[in-house]
Amino acid sequence: RKEVEQDPGPFNVPEGATVAFNCTYSNSASQSFFWYRQDCRKEPKLLMSVYSSGNEDGRFTAQLNRASQYISLLIRDSKLSDSATYLCVVTFGGFKTIFGAGTRLFVKA
Amino acid sequence: DTEVTQTPKHLVMGMTNKKSLKCEQHMGHRAMYWYKQKAKKPPELMFVYSYEKLSINESVPSRFSPECPNSSLLNLHLHALQPEDSALYLCASSQGTGRVGETQYFGPGTRLLVL
Numbered sequence: 001r002k003e004v005e006q007d008p009g010p011f012n013v014p015e016g017a018t019v020a021f022n023c024t025y026s027n028s029a030s031q032s033f034f035w036y037r038q039d040c041r042k043e044p045k046l047l048m049s050v051y052s053s054g055n056e057d058g059r060f061t062a063q064l065n066r067a068s069q070y071i072s073l074l075i076r077d078s079k080l081s082d083s084a085t086y087l088c089v090v091t092f093g094g095f096k097t098i099f100g101a102g103t104r105l106f107v108k109a
Numbered sequence: 110d111t112e113v114t115q116t117p118k119h120l121v122m123g124m125t126n127k128k129s130l131k132c133e134q135h136m137g138h139r140a141m142y143w144y145k146q147k148a149k150k151p152p153e154l155m156f157v158y159s160y161e162k163l164s165i166n167e168s169v170p171s172r173f174s175p176e177c178p179n180s181s182l183l184n185l186h187l188h189a190l191q192p193e194d195s196a197l198y199l200c201a202s203s204q205g206t207g208r209v210g211e212t213q214y215f216g217p218g219t220r221l222l223v224l
Contacts, residue, residue, distance in 0.1 A: 031209050043199055043215040044152065051210075087151055094207030095140055095164055099151035 001026055006088050006100035013107055017078045021103050023071040023088030033064050034089040035073045038102065044087055047073075078107045112136075113216035115200050121222045124190060130219045132183040132200030139205025140164075141183040142213060143175060146197040158183060159205055190223045197221070 006023045013019050025033075033050040048055060050062040050071050061074040071088055088100035113134045122128050132141065140159045144152035157165035158177040166175075172194075174186040183200055197220050201213040 032211060034212070043217050045215070046212055049210050049212065091211070095142070095157045095159060095203075097142070097154050097213065099153070102151050 002101075003027055004088055004090050004098045004100040006086075007103050008101075010104035010106055013078055013105070015078055015080060015107055015109055017107075018074065018076045019078055019105065020075075021073045021086055021088075021105075023073075023100050025069050025071070025088075025090045025098075027090070027092055028069065030069075030090045030092045032091040033071050034091075035060075035062055035071075036087040036089055036099075037084045038087055039084050044089075044099075047086070075105075078105075080107050080109060083107045113200055113202055113214050115198075115216040115219050117219060118217065119220050119222075121224060122187065122190065123224055124192070126190075127186070127188045129187065130185040130198055130200075130221075132185075132202075132216055133181055134202040134214070134216075135181060136202060136214070137180075137204075138202035138214075139180055140203045140207075140211075141177060142201040142203075143183070143185050144199040144201065146199055146218070148196075152199055156185075159207070187221075190221075192223050195221055195223045 035047040036044040037047045038044045050064045054063045059076045063072045085102040087102045091097045116131045143155040146152040155169045156175040161177045176184040197218045199218045200216040203213045
């Protein structure tokens with residue numbers, strides 16, 4: 001079993017749609033959780049950190065369920081510019097970092 | 110300023126060459142990371158330096174040799190690489206506390222081709 005698993009994708013959605021990504025992690029000692037976005041041939045960029053209380057940034061909402069070892073990302077009112085690969089990232093032991101395989105999102109007009 | 114810079118942007122090298130990748134940040138971060146990313150795959154952690162000391166080596170072959178000369182600089186020395194080492198090499202930095210929620214900032218990467 002992979003340490004961090006994500007929906008395989010790709011997700012093809014029309015503009016304005018709501019799309020949800022899921023991620024599970026296997027190490028219960030995991031301490032920090034993030035969603036990064038990566039555009040083609042670019043570096044990963046932080047989208048948002050994920051907390052147990054949930055957090056929202058505009059159209060993006062992230063949630064962490066420690067009991068189920070599950071992280072989610074919800075994107076509302078999708079824009080063409082949201083097309084990218086979304087990477088679930090987990091850290092533990094201070095600096096050890098594991099990336100999920102990523103989920104590709106295509107938003108179409 | 111949340112900028113991490115990497116040089117060169119592209120590098121082509123033969124299997125007998127020695128080359129170095131460079132990474133720099135001026136955010137006062139005390140943790141720096143090297144990742145390798147193959148096409149259509151996620152980044153994989155290679156090394157972590159914390160306060161200029163090697164903290165994590167993810168069983169990386171010795172043909173990759175990291176160096177952290179000071180808190181702002183991180184190098185990756187390459188020697189006798191194989192074609193399968195061709196990849197995007199990403200540098201990242203973070204504050205260095207190791208606390209919950211510590212965010213990593215990535216440089217644009219060096220795209221390496223080994224012939």
